[in-house]
Amino acid sequence: MKKFPLLDLLVTFMKIGAFTFGGGYAMLALIENECVAKKGWLTHDEFMDITVIAESTPGPVAINTATFVGYKKKGPLGSFFATFGVVLPSFVIIYLISLFLKDFLEITWVASAFKGIRVAVAYLIIAAGLKMWKKLKKTPLNIAVFIAAALAMIAVDFFALRFSTVYMILIAALVALSAYGVGEIRRKEARK
Amino acid sequence: MIFLRLFLEFVKVGLFTFGGAYGSIPIIRETVLSNAWMSDDLFTYILGVSESTPGPIMVNTATYVGNTVGMQATGTVWGGFFGSVCATLGVVTPSFIIILLIAALLRRFMEKKPVRAVLDGVKPCIVGIILITAIHLFAACLFPGLANSFRLSGLDTRALIMILLIGAGRSGWKMWKKRAASPILTILAAAVLGVAVYGV
Known part of the structure; x- marks a missing residue:
């Protein structure tokens, strides 16, 4: 080898x-x-x-x-x-x-098994989400972005809107970049 | 052209997935549903299969969706195979290119402050998206009519029993073993419970 x-x-x-x-x-x-x-x-x-x-x-x-x-x-x-x-x-x-x-899936017991698996998948996803939430730094900005994303997801769900999560991620990136920029400007002014 | 579409949609998935496999699930789900490629139910079944077979969940899901869509569009097995190849290539390509660039040219790129700010900044957004997706999946199990109308009616009591049983099982396991039950164990147990609760 x-x-x-x-x-x-x-x-x-x-x-x-x-x-x-x-x-x-x-x-x-x-x-x-x-x-x-x-x-x-x-x-x-x-x-x-x-x-x-x-x-x-x-x-x-x-x-x-x-x-x-x-x-x-x-x-x-x-x-x-x-x-x-x-x-x-x-x-x-x-x-x-x-x-x-x-x-x-046409076989009844296989379909039943997969209906059970569906519930397990929901649990695994929520467990992964909660784990990420625990690791998240709880700054005011992070919490605001989290709430905004959650509300946007709920709104998309309820009103059957077509608003891709890709846009949400892009907006979050833009917000983070602007927050970083504002922070840098403030730091420079403080130094003067 | 369905194959180009499969490739491009999965390039999008690969490009916008941060935070590992679970970050990709909402985006793949949205892609699959908005293109009307498969039902929400079938998609969650596929997730179950992807999590209990070896390999990255994103790649597994792409391969599966690609085959289903390719087969539907062309009606041939080869169409399905080619669909799998296109979707899998799509999901892998962005990472491959990005990592190659970082490895070859931009070793220090990841340490730049604005880059870190953006990468950390998208995290809370992704956590929000993942948690709401999970809650939606629970709701869809409990209220089978939810997908078509937005009325919370027709509670599926068997789904409620399943949710309580798996929840109890997972927390019991955690207390007993001092660590969370692995995905594969959860899925296998849920399959057995599913047969018991929903019947043969």
């Missing part, structure tokens, strides 16, 4: 993609085990840096990390092989499931 670093990247990340359940954060532990402890591709500090960047840039954390590790190891081509590897197992599994799920 050592002679073919690209193949090594591909296989390692396929393994990571195939054996992590429960989304990106579970994957990080496995990535660390494979890339830091076993292969020595990265130091622990480098891995921590990558994690922070992967979490704060958009997109799946697993993809971000794979792209980054691949680049460190073998440049853009390495990125490609690592990302391709991490996506491939889930693609194959989900693709096969998606061929059959609709027919399965």
Whole structure:
């Protein structure tokens, strides 16, 4: 494997993609085990840096990390092989499931099981949201943005409006940037 | 062209998802519903499947939605396969490009103060979006008519039983094990309970 670093990247990340359940954060532990402890591709500090960047840039954390590790190891081509590897197992599994799920849902007990799963999904989403709320810095601006976003979501729901959450995120980004700008100007004036 | 549309819609999902998988769910749901690609019920089922199979939830959902939409539009298995490829490529592409740029050119980009301000600033917005989406899903389970009319009538008592059972199970597990039940355990338990409550 050592002679073919690209193949090594591909296989390692396929393994990571195939054996992590429960989304990106579970994957990080496995990535660390494979890339830091076993292969020595990265130091622990480098891995921590990558994690922070992967979490704060958009997109799946697993993809971000794979792209980054691949680049460190073998440049853009390495990125490609690592990302391709991490996506491939889930693609194959989900693709096969998606061929059959609709027919399965015709069976009564499968449909019943999925009605139960629907409730579980709602719980998992609310648990994730509450966890993020706990980690959130409770500044007045953050709380105001949170309330505004929640109210906007409720309004969209109730009046069946077409207002994408993408716009909400963009507005929040703009508000944060202006708040930062105003803060900077004030700080400069205070220094004068 | 449905395949280009799938690709572009999932580029949007990949680009505007912050805060991991759960941040993507409201955006994918909105995309799927506004394009009338599938029902809200089927979408939550797919989420259940995505969370209990390996891999990033966003990629799993994209693959699934792509296959369903591609198959509906062309009526062929290959159309479905190509739809899966387009949607999955779409959701991966923004991250791939952004990380490549950061890794190659902009190592210090993430430490810039305005960048941090924006990244921290969108967090409360995303938390609000996620929490309201979850509440909506609970309400949609409890009041099956909610999707069509906005009247809170026709309470589904079996859904209420499910919500109470899973809630009790999750908090019981947390007290017993001192940590939250994993997504896969919650989903498996809910599937068994679902069969018991909704019948065979």
